[in-house]
Amino acid sequence: MQSLRSSPDDSGKSLTEMAQRDLEAALQLLAERAQYITGASGAAIALLEESEMICRASAGPSAPALGAEVQVKSGLTGESVRTRRVLRCDDAETDSRVNRESCRMLGIKSVMVVPLLREQEVIGVFELFADRADAFEERDVTALERLAEMVQTGVEHAEAAKRAPQEIAARKEPAANERKQSETASVAGEPEKGQVEAVASGPEAKTQDAAARKLDVPKPARAPELDKIRKCEACGFPVSEGRTLCLDCETARFSGDNPAPLSGGQPPAFLAKFENRKEQGWLGSHIYTIGTVLIIVLTVVLVVLRLR
Numbered sequence: 001m002q003s004l005r006s007s008p009d010d011s012g013k014s015l016t017e018m019a020q021r022d023l024e025a026a027l028q029l030l031a032e033r034a035q036y037i038t039g040a041s042g043a044a045i046a047l048l049e050e051s052e053m054i055c056r057a058s059a060g061p062s063a064p065a066l067g068a069e070v071q072v073k074s075g076l077t078g079e080s081v082r083t084r085r086v087l088r089c090d091d092a093e094t095d096s097r098v099n100r101e102s103c104r105m106l107g108i109k110s111v112m113v114v115p116l117l118r119e120q121e122v123i124g125v126f127e128l129f130a131d132r133a134d135a136f137e138e139r140d141v142t143a144l145e146r147l148a149e150m151v152q153t154g155v156e157h158a159e160a161a162k163r164a165p166q167e168i169a170a171r172k173e174p175a176a177n178e179r180k181q182s183e184t185a186s187v188a189g190e191p192e193k194g195q196v197e198a199v200a201s202g203p204e205a206k207t208q209d210a211a212a213r214k215l216d217v218p219k220p221a222r223a224p225e226l227d228k229i230r231k232c233e234a235c236g237f238p239v240s241e242g243r244t245l246c247l248d249c250e251t252a253r254f255s256g257d258n259p260a261p262l263s264g265g266q267p268p269a270f271l272a273k274f275e276n277r278k279e280q281g282w283l284g285s286h287i288y289t290i291g292t293v294l295i296i297v298l299t300v301v302l303v304v305l306r307l308r
């Protein structure tokens with residue numbers, strides 16, 4: 001079944017054609033509105049195409065026909081294009097800036113021209129014609145200037161729509177190149193995404209994941225005070241910073257005895273007395289407790305005898 005979807009070139013072409021149709025309709029509407037507001041006998045909008053100014057909208061019997069070339073090298077229109085200013089002719093019979101013979105043939109007595117500018121460049125003209133002298137006032141100039149701004153906006157939108165297909169193609173080109181490179185790499189032997197996932201699901205991958213997780217586990221912070229603690233060289237008992245022997249081993253060394261290392265099963269001498277108590281049995285280990293109880297009992301007996 002043949003696909004009904006259009007290609008990007010066709011869609012871009014249709015978008016441009018639609019924008020042009022909308023522009024033509026907008027220009028015609030603005031020309032008719034200008035004729036109605038000002039009471040002119042004719043209104044025309046001409047746009048620059050390459051080196052010629054072509055009429056793109058026409059309203060009224062005094063206006064030039066659609067597609068006609070507007071002369072911009074002479075007359076009031078030419079001076080407006082050169083000076084980039086709004087010009088008005090109140091009487092064509094006495095104004096030397098207009099072509100009197102042409103105005104007589106068309107029955108024109110008053111003319112007003114507004115240049116269409118874009119960044120100080122003339123892209124067209126908006127003209128009004130009247131069959132009576134002194135037909136236009138300052139309010140008509142203001143109204144035509146506002147309508148001219150709408151014409152400029154419409155032209156800009158149409159040109160943006162014309163550039164849109166090229167901009168879309170420029171954005172798609174890097175993605176297409178990347179996809180092409182990816183396909184080339186796949187043909188050359190690179191594993192695809194599904195293959196990579198299949199390989200990564202084996203036991204080796206689990207071991208690698210476990211190792212990665214193990215490496216990612218943050219180690220607990222170590223207190224700086226613990227770094228200052230050292231071990232006795234003889235018995236391995238913890239000692240403070242700057243010392244190499246514990247107190248007992250140091251005393252034994254000064255007395256000429258050999259300190260027994262903790263790893264040999266013999267505790268340091270200062271711990272021996274506690275170990276000896278354990279060997280004496282229950283009575284030896286509780287001798288101080290028994291003595292304290294006897295003293296308390298004797299004290300109570302003496303107090304009772306004294307009270308009698």
